[in-house]
Amino acid sequence: MAExxxxxxAAAPAVALLKDELDIVIPTIRNLDFLEMWRPFFQPYHLxxxxxxxxxxxxxxxxxFDYELYNRNDINRILGPKASCISFKDSACRCFGYxxxxxxxxxxxxxxxxxxxxxxxxxxxxxxxxIKNLLSPSTPFFFNTLxxxxxxxxxxxxxxPFSLREGVPTAASHGLWLxxxxxxxxTQLVKPLEKNTRxxxxxxxxxxxTLFPMCGMNLAFNRELIGPAMYFGLMGDGQPIGRYDxxxxxxxxxxxxxxLGLGVKxxxxxxxxxxxxxxxxxxxxxxxxxxxxxxxxxxxxxxxxPKDCTTVPKxxxxxxxxxKEKLSKVDPYFDKLADAMVxxxxxxxxxxxxxxxxxxxxx
Amino acid sequence: xxxxxxxxxxxxxxxxHNLSNITDLSPFPDHILIELFLRTLRAGKLTERVLKLxxxxxxxxxxxxxxxxxIQVTVTPVLPTSKLMSLSIKDDEIDIVIGALRPDLTSFMNxxxxxFSRFHLIIVKDPDLxxxxxxxxxxxxxxxxxxxxxxxxGTSTSTIFSGYSCRYFGxxxxxKKYIISVDDDCYPAxxxxxILVDAVxxxxxNLTTPATPFFFNTLxxxxxxxxxxxxxxPFSLRSGVQCALSCGLWLxxxxxxxxTQALKPEERNSRxxxxxxxxxxxTLMPISGINIAFNREVIGPALLPxxxxxxxxxxxxxxxxxxxxxxxxxxxxxxLGLGVKxxxxxxxxxxxxxxxxxLRKEWEGVKLMEEVVPFFQSVRLSREATTTxxxxxxxxxxxxxxxxxxxxxxxxxxxxxxxxxxxxxxVGSSTSSPGA
Numbered sequence: 001m002a003e004x005x006x007x008x009x010a011a012a013p014a015v016a017l018l019k020d021e022l023d024i025v026i027p028t029i030r031n032l033d034f035l036e037m038w039r040p041f042f043q044p045y046h047l048x049x050x051x052x053x054x055x056x057x058x059x060x061x062x063x064x065f066d067y068e069l070y071n072r073n074d075i076n077r078i079l080g081p082k083a084s085c086i087s088f089k090d091s092a093c094r095c096f097g098y099x100x101x102x103x104x105x106x107x108x109x110x111x112x113x114x115x116x117x118x119x120x121x122x123x124x125x126x127x128x129x130x131i132k133n134l135l136s137p138s139t140p141f142f143f144n145t146l147x148x149x150x151x152x153x154x155x156x157x158x159x160x161p162f163s164l165r166e167g168v169p170t171a172a173s174h175g176l177w178l179x180x181x182x183x184x185x186x187t188q189l190v191k192p193l194e195k196n197t198r199x200x201x202x203x204x205x206x207x208x209x210t211l212f213p214m215c216g217m218n219l220a221f222n223r224e225l226i227g228p229a230m231y232f233g234l235m236g237d238g239q240p241i242g243r244y245d246x247x248x249x250x251x252x253x254x255x256x257x258x259x260l261g262l263g264v265k266x267x268x269x270x271x272x273x274x275x276x277x278x279x280x281x282x283x284x285x286x287x288x289x290x291x292x293x294x295x296x297x298x299x300x301x302x303x304x305x306p307k308d309c310t311t312v313p314k315x316x317x318x319x320x321x322x323x324k325e326k327l328s329k330v331d332p333y334f335d336k337l338a339d340a341m342v343x344x345x346x347x348x349x350x351x352x353x354x355x356x357x358x359x360x361x362x363x
Numbered sequence: 364x365x366x367x368x369x370x371x372x373x374x375x376x377x378x379x380h381n382l383s384n385i386t387d388l389s390p391f392p393d394h395i396l397i398e399l400f401l402r403t404l405r406a407g408k409l410t411e412r413v414l415k416l417x418x419x420x421x422x423x424x425x426x427x428x429x430x431x432x433x434i435q436v437t438v439t440p441v442l443p444t445s446k447l448m449s450l451s452i453k454d455d456e457i458d459i460v461i462g463a464l465r466p467d468l469t470s471f472m473n474x475x476x477x478x479f480s481r482f483h484l485i486i487v488k489d490p491d492l493x494x495x496x497x498x499x500x501x502x503x504x505x506x507x508x509x510x511x512x513x514x515x516x517g518t519s520t521s522t523i524f525s526g527y528s529c530r531y532f533g534x535x536x537x538x539k540k541y542i543i544s545v546d547d548d549c550y551p552a553x554x555x556x557x558i559l560v561d562a563v564x565x566x567x568x569n570l571t572t573p574a575t576p577f578f579f580n581t582l583x584x585x586x587x588x589x590x591x592x593x594x595x596x597p598f599s600l601r602s603g604v605q606c607a608l609s610c611g612l613w614l615x616x617x618x619x620x621x622x623t624q625a626l627k628p629e630e631r632n633s634r635x636x637x638x639x640x641x642x643x644x645x646t647l648m649p650i651s652g653i654n655i656a657f658n659r660e661v662i663g664p665a666l667l668p669x670x671x672x673x674x675x676x677x678x679x680x681x682x683x684x685x686x687x688x689x690x691x692x693x694x695x696x697x698x699l700g701l702g703v704k705x706x707x708x709x710x711x712x713x714x715x716x717x718x719x720x721x722l723r724k725e726w727e728g729v730k731l732m733e734e735v736v737p738f739f740q741s742v743r744l745s746r747e748a749t750t751t752x753x754x755x756x757x758x759x760x761x762x763x764x765x766x767x768x769x770x771x772x773x774x775x776x777x778x779x780x781x782x783x784x785x786x787x788x789x790v791g792s793s794t795s796s797p798g799a
Contacts, residue, residue: 145705157618198590209643211579
């Protein structure tokens with residue numbers, strides 16, 4: 001897995017699953033050249049491009065893709081004062097794309113992620129695997145030692161109760177990365193040359209009650225089931241912290257999924273992550289987060305949502321309340337963040353006016 | 364294509380070279396200080412004196428780096444490398460325990476010879492097996508048969524060791540720190556590159572590196588070569604906890620229950636998943652007895668023969684004893700803050716038996732899990748239970764209170780657990796030497 005697949009190696013699938021029900025959201029500040037390599041897999045789908053940084057710059061989209069593009073001016077115009085909840089100069093702005101999408105599913109990917117190869121040398125259609133993950137159930141209540149029982153060639157092991165074998169709907173599919181791994185700045189500094197070359201051929205459900213670090217580089221989710229929870233927070237320009245946007249969304253999402261009985265999967269598919277960001281720059285962005293996460297994680301681990309929170313927006317507003325109550329004392333930033341979380345839900349409701357459908361049962 | 368280093372960079376390198384002459388770092392601007400710190404670290408020149416210099420600047424970013432990288436001012440002397448060898452496992456700390464349910468172990472032992480021959484083996488013959496055991500030469504082993512078991516625990520108690528539960532007798536009489544236990548119908552597997560998997564070495568690696576049950580690492584085992592903790596993993600949780608149990612997997616005949624295997628008679632597991640991961644705290648799973656290893660000193664009494672199905676037979680499809688035992692072990696580990704890992708190593712499990720024939724026998728076991736799983740998920744042990752034996756005794760109590768009315772099998776299981784703790788305390792910790 002030393003190099004990514006070439007554009008010609010990737011072969012378009014015979015059937016593009018969910019092609020009218022899925023949007024691909026890509027945040028970018030530079031260019032979208034990487035899309036050339038993904039063309040066989042992505043071309044059937046609609047793209048939502050969120051252009052961060054200078055809105056006067058023109059981002060060239062390769063020919064043949066069906067897309068809509070939003071820059072900062074568009075975001076400000078569409079959301080008005082509520083645009084304050086969308087980060088600037090940080091890929092966290094991508095969540096604007098989730099909000100304006102009208103599709104059931106979202107796949108989001110970074111512009112430095114390319115097509116990876118599996119151990120046999122075949123190009124991996126990451127989107128197809130994500131769709132498979134999202135369309136098959138999750139099993140958060142009991143761990144299956146042979147990983148995803150719904151994959152071909154696998155099943156539930158002896159001792160797995162039959163009543164739990166139906167599983168629950170999958171809300172999110174978290175993919176992984178070959179080549180440059182998603183390390184934090186201190187780890188990058190200590191191991192600048194480490195590459196992830198291990199292809200782990202597994203998809204598994206993250207058990208209920210267990211939190212994980214959700215990376216936004218290669219992520220898909222069911223927008224109808226969990227969309228409002230995928231707020232990527234206040235990061236970047238004018239904020240004291242960066243590179244915790246996806247983490248924040250992941251912790252909120254997992255707490256809400258656990259509460260509503262929805263599943264989150266991790267593992268396949270792999271993409272090839274090509275660009276190692278500057279660890280010194282990363283350290284500046286992360287260092288407050290490194291301290292704060294010691295408080296944030298126990299907060300999420302202990303968060304309890306009341307039974308009457310039966311929809312994702314209700315759960316999210318409740319979480320925002322708890323963030324304000326319990327995390328403001330860590331730093332006034334969390335006060336602002338809690339407000340932004342509420343603004344996000346208000347903006348979401350405005351752009352998605354159909355009333356929220358209760359999702360699953362409250363735990 | 365490298366641009367020549369700038370003046371600042373050259374200056375910093377020079378500063379690193381001349382650290383011994385620097386006595387005060389406070390004039391340095393913040394960002395230059397950080398750069399200098401990192402270069403010093405990378406050059407291997409962060410001595411205590413230099414560290415104190417950086418700390419003396421009082422700058423926040425320096426402190427956060429020091430904390431994030433877990434740099435400590437050492438109070439105790441660091442031992443020279445040769446002393447650290449004691450951290451590596453010696454062969455005589457390991458027992459390999461095999462429950463023999465079939466008499467002819469010749470091909471089994473020969474297949475495992477290159478991996479097992481270094482170690483001491485304990486072979487326990489199923490007391491119900493009538494034929495003589497056939498074991499090839501060239502191993503360092505002790506064999507226990509029914510008369511030996513009777514002698515150690517008494518004839519009335521020895522019945523608890525029938526069938527697959529015979530291996531627990533081996534755990535009982537072992538005096539080693541680590542036990543590795545494999546079913547007698549499993550051979551060494553080959554990995555994706557076609558190399559024979561040393562299951563013992565992998566189990567030992569799993570047991571001697573920390574487990575991380577409190578937060579999930581998306582790159583799986585962070586202690587394995589080429590991996591680490593990912594971004595967003597709290598630093599305070601990165602030292603992990605002791606791993607008490609290592610659960611391996613199976614290629615070819617996977618550990619399915621009888622209904623599943625009967626439905627898919629041709630299905631064989633051919634997927635080699637190159638990962639070890641920690642099972643998160645409070646997450647339960649079916650722990651199969653086919654391929655496990657554990658730290659006997661830490662968790663020994665929790666692996667126990669207790670739940671016996673009415674129609675328990677001589678195929679894994681016809682038992683639940685390991686699944687029950689595994690639930691207890693996980694609950695105890697969660698309570699005591701110990702880790703359980705799952706994944707590699709794989710063994711190759713040979714085809715044996717007929718799932719459809721076993722279906723009738725094991726249907727009972729399959730139904731049982733509907734009660735067993737929610738029960739164990741709800742068990743909470745008291746603060747006073749600080750040893751494994753205490754924990755097991757408490758679980759036994761709760762089993763008795765909550766499950767005995769549901770099925771007499773549970774009442775017997777609870778009693779068996781209590782008896783086991785007593786047995787472990789008397790036989791397990793005595794210094795009696797094993798019989799021939």
